Amino acid sequence: MEKYTTEELLQARIPGEETGITVKRTICGFCGENCLVDAYMKDGKIIKVEGCDSLPVANSGKLCVKGAALKQTIYHPERLLYPMKRVGARGEGRFERITWEEAMSTIAQKMQETKESHGAKATLVYAGHPKWFRHQLTELCNAYGTPNFGTESSSCAYARMLANETVFGTTGRGAMPDMANTNTLLIWGVNQMYSRSVTGSKSHLKLEEKGVNIIVVDSRHTPTTDHATLHLQPIPGTDGALALGMAQVIISENRHDMAYIEKNCTGFEAYKDYVSGFTPEKVEAITGVPADLVIRAARLLTENGPFGLQMSASPMVHHINGVQNVRAINALVLLTGSFGVKGGTAGPGPGRGGFKNGFLMNPLHRVDADQDLSHAEFPAWAQLNFYETQVTRIADYMEGKGDYPIHTLIAFGMNHHMWAQPEHVEEAFKGLDFFVNIDMYKTDTCDYADIILPAATALEREQLLMMGKGQILDLQPIIEPMGEVRNDMEIILELAQRLDLEIGDPVLKNYDDYLRMSLMGTGLTLEELRAAPDGLPKPGKLAMRTTEQILSNVRTPSGKLEFVSSVLEGCDMPHHDSLPVYRDFRETLPMDEYPLILCTGCRKPQLFHKRTYRMPWLNNLEESPVIELHPETAKKLGIADGEMVRVVTPIGALEMRLLHDTSGLPGVVHVYHGARDKDINSLLDEKYYDPISGFPGYKSYCCRLEKLEQKEA
Amino acid sequence: MAKIICEEKNCSGCLACVVACIDQHYDETAGEALSCRIHEKITTETGLVRYTTRTCHHCADAPCVKVYPTEALYINEMGLVIPVRDKCIGCRACEAACPFDIPRFDGEGKLVKCDGCAARQAHGLLPACVRTCNTGALKLGE
Known part of the structure; x- marks a missing residue:
């Protein structure tokens, strides 16, 4: 066999004694898939990643294109490493470093003041990505007294869940x-x-x-x-x-x-x-x-x-x-x-495994849910998605256009560009008394906050994972927390303590308490799992459900x-037909003036909402956003492949490059969302949403395309 | 069985191989990193526009190796055509010789080309792109 020098082995990142490169197991955490990662480590730093192949896990040895860029995600120069407070105007982005003590005492004090002056419901608590701590955040809201808890799921999964509840x-x-x-x-x-x-x-x-x-x-x-x-x-x-x-x-x-x-x-x-x-x-x-x-x-x-x-x-x-x-x-x-x-x-077959009080494992009723900001407008939501507020109208709620105004916003991983007309949300941020955002990066949303807190990534905290058929794995952090980052649960628990509130049953005081609580009912202890690096099978048999049991336990009002x-x-509301009535969205739109359908956000392998634009290895793979249009329509409009054009909706206009693309249908304009400078959501109408769910019509709005020289003519 | 082959019909164009290659060869600070897997758009029979990726064929009778004035390219014992960065003078003779349009040149004008992750293979590891291929389209073969 060819002999390799140590330098060559280091260059090829070959693990072993000679190179001092070791392989550690962790979770990617980029999306919600929980893919297991083999991280190649040298001197405490990740130097390469690949999918874990030493355990029978779903991603067996593989990572997707986004996961493959994990190194860049973790060590990104825009990682938020310290608590900061705003020193410039809202949106300006000027911050200075503060201590955790100052940050947390300020947040607790402001939440207390809001509660005393306007009532607890004037505080809106929000969770974007990730989702794992939502149950405990709901407990915090309940203990504090606000029913206004909303998440990104109110434009992601919950409308389909609502639809499923009504039928199944x-x-x-x-x-x-x-x-x-x-x-x-x-x-x-x-x-x-x-x-x-x-x-x-x-x-x-x-x-x-x-x-x-x-x-x-x-x-x-x-x-x-x-x-x-x-x-x-x-x-x-x-x-x-x-x-x-x-x-x-x-x-x-x-x-x-x-x-x-x-x-x-x-x-x-x-x-x-x-x-x-x-x-x-x-x-x-x-x-x-x-x-x-x-x-x-x-x-x-x-x-x-x-x-x-x-x-x-x-x-x-x-x-x-x-x-x-x-x-x-x-x-x-x-x-x-x-x-x-x-x-x-x-x-x-067997039910889906999960940890006690994990995400959606045991959805909590909220205190005063009938006083939250969305229940009157979205009554089906209030019944079936009882655990959260629909926050599609967050800008209105902050501006007091709901039943009462929101004064304080406590947000975990908020990205306001996800809503239609994000500029309205930005304006509304400016009217808040107090705004905290917790994130991995100093995002555009952070720029409007009064205090921003640095969140740990999945690689910087201990985690429990349920693999396949009830095998449980404890994963230790593989890198030291960068700067002063803390995980979201630690932040929630400290906030509870500072507000003199108790959350959890049993009461959670620290992150270990949370991990132990998660394991309740599994028959395994944290110590046992920590001592078993390849995980342990969950004792006992998984409950099997038969067809008979499934069909005799249907949770609709009729059973x-x-x-x-x-x-x-x-x-008893307009558009809330009890039959699955088809109403054509085109009848509500000015299609004469804007004859093309605007469909945004169709998946690209390398993009996952806004955050992927931050990683050069992902962003450099292709130009984005661009307009993708079937050549049949493009030719009718006289637009060449690669030409810069203006996409115009009743709300606004953006200039982008247009590519001929036969993937979509003629007459449909496709644009990926989330770009920093060319956010297609700026062109969507915030009032254009499903009256049952509140979900924006991201994928079927209207637009027209204009050639750029028309402007000069 | 050291060459990387692609079963085109199963490629989804997910681009995981492209970034896995970059992750294997660069530090995260290399913003303009160049992958050895070249990705290009194709239109399939149905009209789907997606990416496809390709890389060095590691030809047994490699024309790029023959034309090289320096020892910047050689064929190793596994039959992989290995680029030697230190010896590349940026003359681009390999580019002219390659019938498959494989050689690419980085910001310093130096050749960037697949080495089949030779050192990984020598240590019983799969090339980074094959390891991560999401559909199983990439394989080792002759």
């Missing part, structure tokens, strides 16, 4: 496809090969190899649609009509499962009447999907059923008719008798799977 009586987590046993998979609006590429790519290719019938509904071509049996391409936001059309075919060809429906569902007759109008020809006119493909999809779906429904958190609910569209899709699961059965959706929602019926 369970959230998205409880309605996963039974991948191991399914013969037919309906993938609606998700491209796992990008958005969950480490775990999703191989499993998708495996299904294809197994000969599973894969129907993908996606308005774009993606790597997932390229590996599908059938791909339907509806115009963004018309998905509900497509689902109703498929139902019409299924019922008219008597392909539905009447015995299952009679036994387990309510509202079928009304639903049947409603869908009868959605003939394939009418559906083609609405969605652009050829009538014969609608028929083919309906047949394929029922040929070798039941079917597994695979959806993602948010794409289908980023439309102003999103909740009803998802309900229409979910109704197909009922119609074909696919819910709760083997090979279907939410099939029988049945509901074609007609009793919750929505009870809301």
Whole structure:
């Protein structure tokens, strides 16, 4: 074998005694996937990362493109390392370093003052990314007395969860496809090969190899649609009509499962009447999907059923008719008798493992929830997403345009660019009495805060991980906390103590208490796990759920799977139709003046919201944001590939480069969101949201494109 | 079995290999780091526009090695064509010789090219790109 010098081995980052390079195990933490990482360490510093392959974990040896840039994420020059206080004007970004003592005593004092002068509900507590400490943050809100606790999930996963609750009586987590046993998979609006590429790519290719019938509904071509049996391409936001059309075919060809429906569902007759109008020809006119493909999809779906429904958190609910569209899709699961059965959706088997009081494990009711700022406008949300406030109107709430004004904002990882018209949020920040933001980086949102606190990354704290079928792993921090960073839980617990509040049961005093509490009910102790670097199996058998148990424990008001929602019926509000009624978003938009559909945020493998723009290795992979437009439309408008153009909406305009791209449909303008200087959300209307969920129509707004010389003419 | 091959039909264009290559070869401060895996846009039969990646074929009869005036390129015992940075004079003769448009040149004008992660392979480790390939499209082969 070729002999390598020590210098060459160091250069190739080869672990061993000669180089002094060791490999330590950690969690990436970039998104919510919890991929395990093998970090190559030299002198206490990470010098390389790769996916862990020494444990039977989902990401077995692999990291996605974002995870591969982890070194740059951790050692980024914009990491926030010390508590700071604002010395310039709000938004100016001038801060000076302070001690943790000064920071925490100021925050506690301001929260106390707000409570005394305006009542506790004048404080809004917010959590963006990450999510793991939300339960304890809710406990803090309850102990302090504010019902106004909101998160990024009020424009991410919760609308689909709400839609699922109305039909299935369970959230998205409880309605996963039974991948191991399914013969037919309906993938609606998700491209796992990008958005969950480490775990999703191989499993998708495996299904294809197994000969599973894969129907993908996606308005774009993606790597997932390229590996599908059938791909339907509806115009963004018309998905509900497509689902109703498929139902019409299924019922008219008597392909539905009447015995299952009679036994387990309510509202079928009304639903049947409603869908009868959605003939394939009418559906083609609405969605652009050829009538014969609608028929083919309906047949394929029922040929070798039941079917597994695979959806993602948010794409289908980023439309102003999103909740009803998802309900229409979910109704197909009922119609074909696919819910709760083997090979279907939410099939029988072991429940999902998790830690006590982990994220969404045991959602808490909030104190005075009927006085929070969103309950009156979003009554279905208030019932089904009872654990949080819908904060899509955060700017209004801060400005006192809700029932009462917010004076103090305590935010963990807030990114205000996620909302439509972020400039309005910026203006509203300026009117706050007090604003704290906690983050890994000094973000644009931090610039508006009075105090900013540095958060530890996943690599700088001890963590517990539930792997696969109940194997539990304790992961030690692999690097010393940089600067004076602290983890979010430590911040929450210290804040509770300074406010003289007790949170947790048993009461949590420090981070170890939190870890111990998490393990309650697992039969394992923190000491046992710390002594077992490869983890330990959770003692005892996992609870298995049978089809019978699933279908006799449906958590809707009727106790049945509901074609007609009793919750929505009870809301007695406009647009809260109890049937999954299709309303066309285009009828609400000035399409004459803005004839193109603006669809934002479709996944790119290397981008994950705003934070990826910060990493040069990711940002340099391609120019972003750009406008992607089908050449057929571009040519009609006389726009060349690569030309700079102006995208104009009723709200504003931005200049960007346009690329011809056949992935999307003609007539649809695609732009990725979150760029620092060219944030497409600035062009969306903050009032353009789903009246049921409050979710903005990020993926089906309107725009027009202007050639730049028109300005000069 | 030391060369890196790509089963194109299974590539999703996720670009993990491109950044894994950078992570293997550079420190995080190297903002303008150049990956040995070249990524380019393609349009598939269906109309999907996605990335594809390619790298050195490590030709047995490598024309780049033949034309080199210095010893900046050699073929190692595993059959990998190895660039030697210290000996590269930036003459770009390899660029002209390569039939596959592989050589790239960094800010200092020096050759950046796949070395098959030769040292990793010699120590029983997979090349960084193969290790991370999300779909399994990248493999070792001849």
